Amino acid sequence: MKTFSSTLRSVPIVFGLLFISAASIADEIHIAVASNFAGVMKTLVSEFEDNTEHRVILIAGSTGKHYAQIVNGAPFDLFFAADVKRPELLDTQGLIEPSSRFTYAIGRLVLWSPRDDYVDSSGVVVDEVDYHYLAIANPKLAPYGRAAKEVIESRGLWEALQGKLVRGENIAQTYQFVASGNASLGFVAFSQILKSGKVIKGSYWKVPEELYSPIEQQAVLLKNGDVARDFLAYIKSDEALEIIESFGYGVKGVSD
């Protein structure tokens, strides 16, 4: 009996705790962000948090997984995807705030090798085929992979290279394949080989943008709220665009 009554007594306390946390949720938002953009996002969020009272909780992961989670009711306020497809799908399914979908960054494809003087300035090395493996992201899943495939196809090498191609499930893995030296070179994101605005090491070819269709990354507002709208406004500010660019992404309406 004693335990029962003490349980009863603790009930109000539990309710109280629930209220406190509910109140704190009010100025806190959850953002699902594509892994490739997580680094930039952290910088943006800390800037945002410094200038406001708000708190942002980032959930980095694959866009496919985030999409499945959102469809199944995950409590995200904003979704920064790695492509256009998933935000578009959510849009047509009516799972987003109307007309909130926009392109927040444009990925840039580079052919990169950690070895110096390996990748030439026009990517001829791809045609020579005397490397061990060429890493690309899975074209079916990752926009960078689709772009890489377009570049290889434009050179008429897609069939010929089949035995040489290794596919990462996402662009981060593709980068690991190359960085660890297991693949000689690979098509990776420009943002991956930049650190504080400088290329970390090796040689690279910045693939001309006309060789592949743009790697647009779109974001959507899932739950309308003051904080989320504040954050969107911040993301679209010149200050934020500058940060995004400095990480190696292109931005809409700002010419490179």
Add this chain to the structure above:
Amino acid sequence: MSIECRFHIVRSDFVLDVDLLLPSTGVTAIFGPSGSGKTTFLRALAGLENNEGYLKVGDVIWQDEKHFVPTHRRSIGYVFQEASLFEQLNVKDNIEYGFKRSIDADQSVMHRAIILLQIEHLLERRTSELSGGERQRVAIARALSLGPKMLLMDEPLASLDEQHKKEILPFLERLHAELEIPMIYVTHSVDEVAHLADQLILLDEGRVIGNGKISEVLTRLDLSLAHGERAASLIQAKVGEHDEHYNLTTIDFSGGQFFVPRKQLPVGCDVRLRVEARDVSLTVERQSDTSILNILPAIVDEISDENDAQVIVRLKVGDDLLLSCVTKKSADLLQLQQGKKIYAQIKSVALL
């Protein structure tokens, strides 16, 4: 074929230190309380212990500083306390497991073992279908089928209940009678020793404290076996004649003859008698007005205190030895001392 062994085995809880010459025939019982090292000694003979020592069997050195013949190359048969049959094999395959691998084995030895232990009808059975006694018989037949040069038995009856012990004991006695190879038999049962042993080695805390013919070791007054409730002597004897009128059988031995109730045994047959110390009383003169039939002339060999009120006396009767337990008062009245001629009155005798 002599068996010469010296073992020095150090374990965390005890040290075994033995230096023995084992007889090349008959049953040698290794007797002692648990923890005395008797199983360790047997395992050392089999090469199952990792130890220092010296072991020479016949002309062949099985172990010294340089050599160590591994267990599987020693010509031994080993019967463990539990039958330890291979459960994945049936009875026949269990017996043939060793038979097929032993260079000493031949078909007739195996058949003899199977017949001796009466397991012909069990050969096709699964081991799980056997009783405890049957399992142990199969295990003994399996060891014998190897055609070993010596048989090592580690308390083969200890894991059995009384009924199964009684079932196996006759088989062991037949082994004793028929086997030409030495058998080393570890036990802590005085009964088994009395039934089976020719030679007795007494172990205590890893040391040999007694070693000799069973009748001598059992009656050594400096050892514990000759003291206590069950102190008894063993006498090797032969069936003399049957008295049809009184329904008695006479048993002859070196010191005379015993009368026992009629036994269905052929004349001249070897028997073993057990005489308990408390059943033997002493008189200076030969009594004629007594109901006791078995009165034998004896010579006092040695006297030792049993407790505050009693002494235990060892008597020489012919070449055999008897124990008698009497009060100190009687001992004084009869003026017992070494060499004194006396008569032993024996109330009862057990035929083993």
Add this chain to the structure above:
Amino acid sequence: MLNEYDLSALIVTLKLASISTLILLIIGTPLAWWLANSKWKLKPLVEALIALPLILPPTVLGFYLLISLGPHGVVGGAMQWLGAQPLAFTFAGLVIGSVIYSMPFVVQPLQNAFAAIGTRPMEVAATLRATPMDRFFTVAMPLARTGFVTAAVLGFAHTVGEFGVVLMIGGNIPGETQVLSIAIYDHVEALEYGNAHILAGGLLLASFIMLVVVYSLNRHFSLLQRSDR
């Protein structure tokens, strides 16, 4: 029902699991025997090393494999020095990864089975003139049969279910390193839930059946053993 890619992923998976299981049984048996009988004081170190994949996320193992197989890594460097082909993105590389990854699932059931036998049956066999090798094959192996079935099924099933390691060192080459679990992942990521269901459901069912086999065999054998006593 299965398209060409999924079918080839299925074949690669079955091939990978079979070969890995076979290698694991060959390596794992003596290793488990040694672990079950050794009194070496550094044994826990070896045991812990083998058990690591049980608790490590597979991606950790995959990551270190990727690094070590690379030209600057220990294995990759040695391979390069020997003039051999690098192992990353090859079927052989996957086999190595799977063998390490599934090792505890094979070694532990075997070790337990060997330990359960105890020393007595082996001593009995020794007194019956069986050499150490003979004893192992005729006594220890038959007595440890449940352990072998468990080890083989768990090793196989665990390799079939492997994802993280393959993800890291596979490179998703169809017919070579693209396995079932990766194919499922790709289908889910590409929103092809129908194909994903076929593969994932099939894998679920097959794994369940394999485990049922293991448990019922264990039950069967333990009943047999109990009736022996």
